[in-house]
Amino acid sequence: MEFVCYTDWNQLPSSANALFAKGEKDSIFFSRLWFENLVTTALEHDQSMLLACVIDRDRVLAILPLLMRPDGNWHSLSNYYTPLYTLLLAKSDQQEILSCLVRGLRQLPFQYLRLQPVAENDRNLHALQRAMESSGFSCHRYFRFFNRIHRLQGQSYKDYIAARPARVRNTIARKYRKLEREHGCDIRLYTGGDLQQAWADYNTVYKASWKINEPLGGLIRGLVDSLSAPGWLRLAILYIAEQPVAGQLWFVAHGRASIFRLAYDEAWKQYSPGSILTGYLMEYVIDTDKVGEIDFLMGNEHYKQDWMTERRERWGMDCVKKTGHKGRIYPFVQSLRGLLKKPGRR
Secondary structure (H helix, E strand, O other): OOOEOOOOOOHHHHHHHHHHHHHHOOOOHHHHHHHHHHHHHHOOOOOOOEEEEEEEEEEEEEEEEEOOOOOEEEEEOOOOOOOOOOOOOOOOOOHHHHHHHHHHHHHHHOOOOEEEEEEEOOOHHHHHHHHHHOOOOEEEEEEEEEEEEOOOOOHHHHHHOOOOOHHHHHHHHHHHHHHHHHHHOOEEEOOOOOHHHHHHHHHHHHHHHOOOOOOOHHHHHHHHHHHHOOOOEEEEEEEEEEEEEEEEEEEEEEEEEEEEEEEEHHHHHHHHHHHHHHHHHHHHHHHHHOEEEEOOOOOOOHHHHHHHHEEEEEEEEEEEEOOOOOOOOOOHHHHOOOOOOOOOOO
């Protein structure tokens, strides 16, 4: 086994795809599509990607996707929109793999490493923490945010909505009837194909919504395009008189629906367009996609509690490298020499 770093996706051996495929079954945010889009659309000027890997011949056994920064404070390959992060790790020989990974991490020119957000019960990250602490790192965990989910356990949409608070059921039924009676409305679901108009309509809604001007719109557009290719996209838009007034961006993969972005035009707030659209998508992913879990990803807002039944915690893990020389960080080029694969080598 050897520790190898890659700074370009084209350098990564094709066997790495098996780890990404395994990871995406747990979360689309562990998929190669997610990370590639993040690198393409969301890195700041002083950030660059580093894939810290353990390989055995041509087989990739571990991938820790990282963000390098020149100040010695490195982060997980994540950003504002990342709801979950992990270490991708093969099932067998994990202790040996982790030992090799940590020996390599000690050679890298960071003093401080922040990995977030991570699941409280992520076994791979707990094992990595133990290995790092045994190797002289000081690691600290801290709470980041709550995550709301609902497990269907065979429920139909009819069963699911019947178990929601009366105010949710009544709001959807009453406001939808009122909207239909007074204006008429239409909901369209986009899952692939030509998404140019759908994206334009979503942006129209977003600009008229209560949301602040969130950063990195290119990342979201990139997700819409890249995640539609494998059939994961669920972009629903509510129209009144052919004008878009609410939009929701969900992703569905491997039996899990992830609720990513929500927005509606505040001029139509009295009709609860967000609740109407959420109800529509809930019915679709439950009865048509047959998902087993629905995930609100980030936040503990009260309305999310109405739709979800379980609450989990997401944490951060900070690791500080203890050295014999206070504050000393080896020069970047020297530390990476021999670890970085050259372009074209696979």
